[in-house]
Amino acid sequence: MSELGTLLKVTREKKGYTLDELQETTKIQKRYLEAIEAGRYDRLPGPFYARAFIRSVADVLGLDPDLLLKQYGHELPKIVEMQDTPVRLRRHERFSKPDLFGPWVARALLVLFFLLIVTIIYVFVVRQSSPSLPLTDLPGTPEVKDHLTGATGDGGSDGGGVVGSGPGSAEGGPNAPFGTDMPGEPTDRGSGEAPRDTNAPLSPDETAPHPELKLVEEVGKTSRYVLSGVSTFQAELEAQGGDVWVKVTADSKNGPTLLEKTLKGGDTVALSAGEAKTLYFSFGRTRNARLHFSGLTLDLSDKPDVYRVEVSLATEPSSL
Structure with missing residues (x-):
């Protein structure tokens, strides 16, 4: 042995x-x-x-x-690296490139190209030979006048002048352009809500930091995360769909062991991490494991059976 x-x-x-x-x-x-x-x-x-x-x-x-x-x-037995030896083919063994397009394909393409040219020429000639009527000569076409220089109100001029100020004018009359304020009409067309004071202090919910779990790197069978927005760990382990073997150590791989057991399917265990700044998780049958940190869930269902996860607290909790 x-x-x-x-x-x-x-x-x-x-x-x-x-x-x-x-x-x-x-x-x-x-x-x-x-x-x-x-x-x-x-x-x-x-x-x-x-x-x-x-x-x-x-x-x-x-x-x-x-x-x-x-x-x-x-x-352990040594791994022997195999070297690729190029194989040369003799002349009579060389493969000839098959002819994908026969002569009939070339003829068909030539005919299609000729038909395309004829069609383009025909459309061009037809359009050039068709007489086009001006818009004003078409029957039933109404005469269009300039709404500024040709239109008149009760107090405006009759031809080419500036619009007057009567009932039909643009200022204060019933035909005033959209968006023009009427006399005596309040200019605030908002929703009726009072504008928010931008100098008012924010509520505690708006200033409190929110937990965030960010993946830093994944190397081999190990993932490293940073948990921000909290000062201590509030972690739970959950076994879903089957058993999970787990070992948890604090601050280093060989640090104090916080938990080492096999969780049955449906079990949930809360971790007491104390003042630890980093937690190291080692899993067996990882696909059945779920990690929860301060309301955030880390799903490991797509990871290999044997896997490690390292979660560290951020040095300064970020505030949103």
Whole structure:
């Protein structure tokens, strides 16, 4: 048995996992888990799968996969890189480009082009030969007069002058243009509401900061978020649609463990984070997990089975 396999087996037994439970969480077949613990990496599908399986198992058991692979990498089979060798075809093996368009297609396109030219010429000649009548010569066309220089009111002039100030004029009469204020009419046509005093102080609801959860980066199987608008964590974990294994530490990956258990489907657990500024979540069967922070929900249904989430408080809560 290899040192790496012994370490994984001892850690699994210490955590209280059976091989069947580890198989359900990591989705790795039980025979492959047994081969890893026995150091029989030749029974795995290949060198790449050996490293991938060890990473998944280490994540569930709370171990650092990068540190394990660096320390015990000499026990794992090496990955052989394949070099692509160009294949040259002999002359008689070279493929000839098929003729997609036969001669009949070229003839058809030529005929269509000729018909298009004839149609354009015909339309141009017909339009040039058709007489066009001026607008004033059409029967039934009313005479249009200038409404400023030709129209007259009771007090206006009769031809070409400025409009008068009588009942038919533009100022104060019934025919005044739309939008002209009538004498004695209030100029405020608003909704009747008093305008808001812009110097009045804002209410507490308008000045209070609102919680905001922002994604900073997503690298591999880890997402990092920043929670602003709050000074302490108010977090809840929820299992929807199935069981979820979760481990929560404070301030660092190896910091104090706040929670480590398997939530059954439908369970909800509230976290007491104290004065912690960063929470580290490690999940198994992540798709069933939901995180809630101060009324905000983080849905992880599209994440891999083994996944990590880091949430840090903003240094200064932002106010909207």
